[in-house]
Amino acid sequence: MGWEPWHYVDTSGTLKRWAEKYGIDVSIERVDDYVDSLERFTNGEFDACTMTQMDALAFPVAQGVDTSVLIVGDYSNGNDGLVSHEAKTVPDIKGSNVLLVKYSVSHYLLNRALSKSKMTENDVEIVDTSDALILEAFSKDKGVNMVTWNPILQRAVGETDANVLFDSSQLPGEILDVMVVKTGGDERLNKVLVGAWFEVMEKLQREDKAVLSAMAESAGVTLVSIIKQLDATKMFYSPRKAVRIAQSNSLFKAMNNVRAFCFEQGLMGDIEDVDALGISFPSGKVLGDSENIKLRFDSRYMEMAVNNQL
Known part of the structure; x- marks a missing residue:
């Protein structure tokens, strides 16, 4: 959801105008296979990529790519959820099957939902199911549960009368949509992306119909x-709000939960200790090894947007 505005950034000419300002050629390529986009960024094909902060750890960082979070765009505030046909509470799903895309933010949400109910993944049976097939599988079997994201979540609730047992609004700030770049890359690109993004965010905050229509077209859904x-979705429409979350102690705590999950699931490469890789924050705090920082929350360019320096 939080990435759909990039379609308008591109098609409206906003990106081209900002790129011309800094004398650089920038193009956006839509990749319908999300994992493919992560792998292509990791392999160096893309200079920047939209992803969740969890996937930044699980893909480029896990493969040794020093990665910087350039834009903190939003956090899921109900766009991801655990639903069931029969259960009324999270503890009710004990001993039953849960359909989800394994190792995705859906998996993370289930992990956190179980933890908050004093349960673990050993209390359920996770069934790895692609997002293309998950709603059909859930609809056919009243005995299973599902974790998914919108618009699939909306359809599940609307078409099957499923109960939402837990959603991302109960994990504020833990599932972030971000734009990442290779650390030490072209500063002109960073300025172009940040400038274009927040120009469009200002329009989106005013519910500009052209922006909303472009987002709907990009997502293949209705307005x-x-x-x-x-x-x-908790959108950070202004760079000031985005900087505030990047510099917050809540982000530090959220990333501690995210890295713990990634480590436990074996998503952070071959490291033997969760502290082997470092995550740095604008405040100067570091999670893990300060001598081996691989993920950096860099608010400098968003701060430039705040101060009208772009």
């Missing part, structure tokens, strides 16, 4: 669906 998804 009504996009508006509903926005209601379940």
Whole structure:
């Protein structure tokens, strides 16, 4: 959801105008296979890529790519959820099957939901299911549960009368949509991306119909669906708000949970200790090894946007 505005950034000419300002050629390529986009960024094909902060750890960082979070765009505030046909509470799913895309943010949400109910993944049976097939599988079997994201989540609730047992609004700031770049890359690119993004965010905050329509077109959903998804997304419309979250202690705590999950699931490469890789924050704090920082929350360019220096 939080990445759909890039379609408008591109098609409206906003990106081209900012790129011309800094004398650089920048193009956006839509990749419908999300994992493919992560791998292509990791392999050096892309200079920047949209992803969750968890996937930044699980893909480029896990493969030794020094990665910087350039833009903190939003956090899921209900766009991801655990649903069930029969269960009424999280403890009710004990001993049953849960459909989800394994190692995705859905997996993370389930892990956190179980933890908050004093349960573990050993209390359920996780069934790895692609996002293309998950709703059909859930609809056919009333005995299973599902963790997914919008618009699939919306459809599950609307078409099957499923109960939402837990959603991302109960994990504020833990599932972030971000734009990442290779650390030490072209500063002109960083300025172009940040400048173009927040110009469009200003329009989106005013519910500009052209922006909303472009987002709906990009997502392949209706305008009504996009508006509903926005209601379940905490967008950082202003760079000031994005900087505030990047510099917050809540992000530090959230990343501690995220890295613990990634380490436990074996998503951070061959490291034998969760502290072997470092994650740095604008405040100067570091999670893990300060001598081996591989993921950096860099608020400098967003601060430039705050101060009208772009």
